[in-house]
Amino acid sequence: MTTYLIRRSLQGVLVLIFTSALIYGLLNLTPGGPIGDVLQKPYRTTAERNAAVRAATIRYGLDKDIVTRYLFWLYNWDPTDNNNPVYLQNTYDAAVQEMTGTTDPARKGSLQNIISTYPPLIASANKALATCSNLFDFSSLGSCLGIPRNGGIITGNWGTSWKVATGTPVLNLIFGRGAYTDNSSGVAVPHPSERWRSPLANTLVLMSLSVLISLLIAFPIGVYSAVKQYSATDYALTLFSFFGISMPTFWFGLILYLLLGIQFKTWHDQGASWLPYLPTGGVVDDVSSTAQYSDIGIRIRHLIMPVVVLSLSSVAGWSRFLRASMLEVLRQDYVRTAWAKGLKQRTVILKHALRNALIPQVTLIALAIPVLFGGAIITERIFNYGGMGTLYFNAVGQNDWPLMMSILIISSFLVVISNIIADIAYAIVDPRIRYS
Amino acid sequence: MATNANNVNELDNREPADAIKPSENGANTPVQHITGVGGGVTGDSTDYIMRVQNLKKYFPVRGGVLQRVVGQVKAVDGVNFDVRRGETLGLVGESGCGKTTVGRTVLRLLNPTGGNVLFEGRDLTTLNAGEMKKTRRNMQIIFQDPYSSLDPRVPIGQSVGEGLLIHGFSREEREQTVRDMLKRVGLHPEHARRYPHEFSGGQRQRIGIARALTMHPSFIVADEPVSALDVSIQSQVLNILKDLQQEFKLTYLFIAHNLSVVEHISDRVGVMYLGKMAELADRDELFNNPRHPYTQALLSAIPIPDPRIRRDRIILKGDVPSPLNPPSGCRFHTRCWLAQQICSDQEPEWRDIGSENATAHPHLVACHFAEQTKVKGLANEIKEQLGTDTKV
Amino acid sequence: MAVATTLDREQIASAKEESQRSVIWRRFRKHKLAVVGLGIIGTLTLLSLTAQLWTPYDPTVPGFNSGVQAFANPGYSNPSNGDIYIMGTDNIGRDVLSRLAYGGQISLSVGLLCTLLVAIIGTIVGAISGFFGGFVDTVLMRIVDLVLSLPFLPMLLALSIVLGPGYWTIVIILTAFGWPGTSRLVRGSVLSLRNLDFVEATRALGASNTRIITRHLLPNSLAPIIVDATLNVGGFIVAESSVSFLGFGISEPASSWGNILAGLEDVARQAPLQLIWPGLLIFLTVLSINFIGDALRDALDPRLKL
Numbered sequence A: 001m002t003t004y005l006i007r008r009s010l011q012g013v014l015v016l017i018f019t020s021a022l023i024y025g026l027l028n029l030t031p032g033g034p035i036g037d038v039l040q041k042p043y044r045t046t047a048e049r050n051a052a053v054r055a056a057t058i059r060y061g062l063d064k065d066i067v068t069r070y071l072f073w074l075y076n077w078d079p080t081d082n083n084n085p086v087y088l089q090n091t092y093d094a095a096v097q098e099m100t101g102t103t104d105p106a107r108k109g110s111l112q113n114i115i116s117t118y119p120p121l122i123a124s125a126n127k128a129l130a131t132c133s134n135l136f137d138f139s140s141l142g143s144c145l146g147i148p149r150n151g152g153i154i155t156g157n158w159g160t161s162w163k164v165a166t167g168t169p170v171l172n173l174i175f176g177r178g179a180y181t182d183n184s185s186g187v188a189v190p191h192p193s194e195r196w197r198s199p200l201a202n203t204l205v206l207m208s209l210s211v212l213i214s215l216l217i218a219f220p221i222g223v224y225s226a227v228k229q230y231s232a233t234d235y236a237l238t239l240f241s242f243f244g245i246s247m248p249t250f251w252f253g254l255i256l257y258l259l260l261g262i263q264f265k266t267w268h269d270q271g272a273s274w275l276p277y278l279p280t281g282g283v284v285d286d287v288s289s290t291a292q293y294s295d296i297g298i299r300i301r302h303l304i305m306p307v308v309v310l311s312l313s314s315v316a317g318w319s320r321f322l323r324a325s326m327l328e329v330l331r332q333d334y335v336r337t338a339w340a341k342g343l344k345q346r347t348v349i350l351k352h353a354l355r356n357a358l359i360p361q362v363t364l365i366a367l368a369i370p371v372l373f374g375g376a377i378i379t380e381r382i383f384n385y386g387g388m389g390t391l392y393f394n395a396v397g398q399n400d401w402p403l404m405m406s407i408l409i410i411s412s413f414l415v416v417i418s419n420i421i422a423d424i425a426y427a428i429v430d431p432r433i434r435y436s
Numbered sequence B: 001m002a003t004n005a006n007n008v009n010e011l012d013n014r015e016p017a018d019a020i021k022p023s024e025n026g027a028n029t030p031v032q033h034i035t036g037v038g039g040g041v042t043g044d045s046t047d048y049i050m051r052v053q054n055l056k057k058y059f060p061v062r063g064g065v066l067q068r069v070v071g072q073v074k075a076v077d078g079v080n081f082d083v084r085r086g087e088t089l090g091l092v093g094e095s096g097c098g099k100t101t102v103g104r105t106v107l108r109l110l111n112p113t114g115g116n117v118l119f120e121g122r123d124l125t126t127l128n129a130g131e132m133k134k135t136r137r138n139m140q141i142i143f144q145d146p147y148s149s150l151d152p153r154v155p156i157g158q159s160v161g162e163g164l165l166i167h168g169f170s171r172e173e174r175e176q177t178v179r180d181m182l183k184r185v186g187l188h189p190e191h192a193r194r195y196p197h198e199f200s201g202g203q204r205q206r207i208g209i210a211r212a213l214t215m216h217p218s219f220i221v222a223d224e225p226v227s228a229l230d231v232s233i234q235s236q237v238l239n240i241l242k243d244l245q246q247e248f249k250l251t252y253l254f255i256a257h258n259l260s261v262v263e264h265i266s267d268r269v270g271v272m273y274l275g276k277m278a279e280l281a282d283r284d285e286l287f288n289n290p291r292h293p294y295t296q297a298l299l300s301a302i303p304i305p306d307p308r309i310r311r312d313r314i315i316l317k318g319d320v321p322s323p324l325n326p327p328s329g330c331r332f333h334t335r336c337w338l339a340q341q342i343c344s345d346q347e348p349e350w351r352d353i354g355s356e357n358a359t360a361h362p363h364l365v366a367c368h369f370a371e372q373t374k375v376k377g378l379a380n381e382i383k384e385q386l387g388t389d390t391k392v
Numbered sequence C: 001m002a003v004a005t006t007l008d009r010e011q012i013a014s015a016k017e018e019s020q021r022s023v024i025w026r027r028f029r030k031h032k033l034a035v036v037g038l039g040i041i042g043t044l045t046l047l048s049l050t051a052q053l054w055t056p057y058d059p060t061v062p063g064f065n066s067g068v069q070a071f072a073n074p075g076y077s078n079p080s081n082g083d084i085y086i087m088g089t090d091n092i093g094r095d096v097l098s099r100l101a102y103g104g105q106i107s108l109s110v111g112l113l114c115t116l117l118v119a120i121i122g123t124i125v126g127a128i129s130g131f132f133g134g135f136v137d138t139v140l141m142r143i144v145d146l147v148l149s150l151p152f153l154p155m156l157l158a159l160s161i162v163l164g165p166g167y168w169t170i171v172i173i174l175t176a177f178g179w180p181g182t183s184r185l186v187r188g189s190v191l192s193l194r195n196l197d198f199v200e201a202t203r204a205l206g207a208s209n210t211r212i213i214t215r216h217l218l219p220n221s222l223a224p225i226i227v228d229a230t231l232n233v234g235g236f237i238v239a240e241s242s243v244s245f246l247g248f249g250i251s252e253p254a255s256s257w258g259n260i261l262a263g264l265e266d267v268a269r270q271a272p273l274q275l276i277w278p279g280l281l282i283f284l285t286v287l288s289i290n291f292i293g294d295a296l297r298d299a300l301d302p303r304l305k306l
Helices: A002-027 A033-040 A046-059 A066-075 A085-101 A105-130 A138-145 A170-175 A192-196 A199-227 A232-246 A249-269 A296-330 A333-340 A345-383 A388-397 A401-429 B007-012 B016-020 B099-106 B129-136 B156-166 B171-184 B189-193 B201-213 B231-248 B259-265 B283-288 B293-300 B341-345 B378-386 C009-029 C032-049 C096-132 C134-148 C152-163 C167-194 C197-204 C209-246 C257-265 C272-299
Strands: A180-182 A187-189 B048-063 B068-084 B088-092 B114-119 B139-142 B219-223 B251-256 B268-273 B276-282
Touching: A002 A066, A002 A401, A002 C134, A002 C152, A046 A085, A085 A105, A170 A199, A170 A388, A170 A401, A199 A232, A199 A296, A199 A345, A199 A388, A232 A296, A232 C272, A249 A296, A249 A345, A249 C209, A249 C257, A249 C272, A296 A345, A333 A345, A345 A388, A345 A401, A345 C152, A345 C209, A388 A401, A388 C152, A401 C152, B048 B099, B048 B251, B068 B088, B068 B099, B068 B114, B068 B251, B068 B268, B068 B276, B088 B099, B088 B259, B099 B114, B099 B219, B099 B251, B129 B139, B139 B201, B139 C197, B156 B171, B156 B189, B156 B201, B171 B189, B171 B201, B201 B231, B201 C197, B231 B259, B251 B259, B259 B283, B268 B283, B268 B293, B276 B283, B276 B293, C009 C032, C009 C272, C032 C096, C032 C272, C096 C134, C096 C167, C096 C209, C096 C257, C096 C272, C134 C167, C152 C167, C152 C209, C167 C209, C197 C209, C209 C257, C209 C272, C257 C272
Parallel strands: B088 B251, B088 B268, B139 B219, B219 B251
Antiparallel strands: A180 A187, B048 B068, B048 B114, B268 B276
């Protein structure tokens, strides 16, 4: 088992490296790439445009080949670190380039400043670099460059957001800490935690609740359908699960939103004051109120619809799956023996049958986690729920690379981890499985 | 051929080696004559259809963090035997002893890890794909499980005729042969259009036999062909095999774990233990005068259907060791009641100790103490008690 | 003996096949909902394919604008020119009925095309991997693992941006993410079959690998492949409409059931019932496909006698 765990983890790391390379490579195929908006800006002269493009190209290292860029991103990615000679050199080159096309005197001044002050900085940083014998040696590079905390994503530097909240470290956005400027509104957000309260945590809350609710509903349905196979209830439940599996999440979400959020409120306002209605979006009612974030009641009201929407297909799928495996188990000889011994129905079903029927279910649940993460994008988009889905949706919409890459890596990590968990959980619940 | 309804007989009459005459194969490989330890027979002029020399088949076992090869399952580990033209060579042994692997490897359905298989004088292990395909016409296999040996999605006529299709026979020839063959194994030619699930186990086994015979092979590996059948059908299938052997001049390598069946059908019998050949001799010689302790144990274990008779059985101690890590020296020494130091130190030679009957074939055995293991009349005693002195 | 009939293998085979088919159809028919589903799918496909013939308006051109608002409720009749919009118009005044019909062409064809491509690629890869094993298998299955460990929906959105949103982009991306599942399925099936005696027997007869794979292994794996493909159609339709709904799939002015819904979402507060149509079409299509898939699973079950 230990050997298996080690091998499985090594495989996981390998898969993550390959996936990240694949994702990085694919994203780099974008026309215009990360400088898409630099290309689209209006410029007074062609020379100015060329200079700006050239500057951005150098700044983001786009003149390097893709492998170098990937490695740079992996373990040495920080375009704003003053101890990073590559960054300094890039900035300097970009300034020199831009100088030739710039007519704006203010801009000229700041460029001149870079050109005059950077060479000594570059020289000293390069001197530090010269002591690093091997650029591809992950362990020594950070310390010999004097940038131990800025060594690319593998050392925890995930870069800064380009567009969604320019200049804010991506991890701060994901974990909801530190201050930043929201680009879409242009408003400086001093305490983002009050607004976001960690998108990652929000999404995890949404997902865990969804898994919990799905299990609580799916298990009784599955067991009941199997025990009362071919009864009217079984047919009705089967039909329900078919509906659930076939229902497009976004449509179901919109209908709930319109009915429980909008229509109920309309009726409520029109006099049916007994009628409750649900908030149509957000994590809390009032984003400016710090207190609301810790008000469980408010949080739960905002979670009801997203959780229901996210759970629908897993409830349907899991109950159907459990029904099938229960039916399989109920046919086994040891269950028949249990009946023959005269055990109570409850004991036979729960202790002998269900326990064994749950074994394949474990894998299913673990593997559903990445699917739920995908579903969260749609659900959060509909209910404007401040989680990873919304963050990712904004990042993709605004072409915010570091944010996109980071969230993609996190979700790949989630996939790999859930695969490993599925295998391990399977080994734990099923004593017949022996990994070596 | 197509116009001749009796073409089966016509085809029978051709020389078994017909299809792989050098001229037909395009290659003029000289027939290799390898003597010596190969069969333990020297300088005789017997017509061998197959000679197996030091055959090995290992299956790798992977493990550890990097899934390296950490061991080899030595399913077959240096087996030597000859098959004479027209005979039935029985191969017996416990399950897992490698007899099935021998059957698959001599047909090159599995590629051997080492050793040679000379078929009609040519080394099968060196043939390329094209030559192998031609050679396959002359060597066929009959399987144990009549349920998995026929493709459930293909009408049996098509299954039986597939070999002919592969080897480029015309449709008329195929249909004619399929019909004749089905008739020959006791099925209606009209059954050709039916699917395997419409037949019983015994019928399916006969379809399998028909499939093997359509190409008129000279050599057939019968891999436990009756083990999966009801006892009532076993003799029926065995008799068909015997009749066909005479009619088509077939040579059988008959693999089985049931000694009575082997005794019924074989001319010579080989006994395998843990990937090695323990003993090989004429049937009567082996049953009357077993020399390898393992053979003796096997023979003494034949059940006697008479509760009044008491016989001393040789009960082997322990379990069969793992072929992953076989015992040193003689593989049987861990369970042998005669074992001495030499047995675990030195591997016994595969040697001819001579038959009781001077006209018989060599009596080959791999045991250090073969000369001292004579058990007078053991098999006779068994036979008398069983009343199974079946003459062919 | 009188062997009267000449065996015509081809004829017999086709006769037998016919009867096999009729057995499958008989078992399929027992599932009433699947038969209804087949009818629904057939009708929707027919209506979509003939959209050019019967739709009243150009689906891409905004035909209605009252000056105050561009959208119209279902059944709206424009008093100025007498145009009638049975299902109303969307946020910029395009006829919803026409857009749904044309959108059906895209949504259904994306689903079918991706399924076809996935079935072909998945079957080839799975068969090669399962049959040859060893190094080839290791490499192919590692690729499969890799693709399957990419987060599906997030990658879908990102790749759509990278390749530029559009019909073929969606087809390529969905196919790229779809084939590994099928290839695993086919590989598993081939693995379980390849050591069966009938495969050995065929090899002993001198059959080539290609013959063994195409004549014996794949026909025996057909049932799971067909069921998998059927269910894939629904999956791809939902995936396409999700991505289009989020704005990264089929881009305007072309319509798909997903992006029509996105357009109607803008006017949801004024005309909430409008939202029913596109979603209902997706739902009905996928539901029908799931019923059909379930019925096929039963009808093709190899454990039952044919």
